[in-house]
Amino acid sequence: MELLSLSLGVYYGDFTAAAASENLTAIQGKTLTVLRRGPIAMRALAEIMACDASNVTGIIDRLEKRGLxxxxxxxxxxxxxxxxxxxEGEQLSDAIRAKMHTTRDGLNRLxxxxxxxxxTLLKRAFLSCPPPPNDP
Structure with a gap:
């Protein structure tokens, strides 16, 4: 569990910095990542992001203003x-991933x-898990 926590912390820090370099918050960057899977309803996005639908509206408003x-x-x-x-949103999402040097370097050591x-192991461990609850 400790190593998984460490790896997620490194990934999140790397992702947050890469998103910020593109003038996005981490949650805006994550939204673009989720939308890469295909069109999704606002309510479903709120569930995936584990946040209130009103928060999603604000996030989408800001991304829409930028044409993403x-x-x-x-x-x-x-x-x-x-x-x-x-x-444009796909290009920006690609740019964020390209800037995640710490994560990429770690994976490239494998x-x-x-x-x-x-x-294979991550899919087996987590793809069948239910989404986390909205309230901690």
Whole structure:
């Protein structure tokens, strides 16, 4: 647990600094990362981000002003607003990842085989986990 905590701390610090270098908060950068998976409803994004829907509205407003995301009505339910990352948002997300030198250097110390094994282990450990509760 301690090593997992240490690695997550290094990743989070690296990600936060890289996002800040692009004039984004960590939560704005994380939002772009989540939206890379595809369009998502505002409420679902709030659940993934473990925050109140009103907070997501503010985050999206700021990202939308910069042209990094856009809102679209759902094709199946016009009451639902989906969030979509723009090409500019994808480029900025790529730029953030490219600036995560500490994380990248750490992973590059592993062989390709070790990286694949680590990926397999992390998927097995965490992909089937339920999302954390909103209240600590």
């Amino acid at each position: 995301v856009r809102r679209e009505p759902s094709a199946s339910d016009r009451r639902v607003t989906n969030l979509v990352i723009t090409p 062989s390709a085989e070790d990286q694949a094994h680590l990926s």
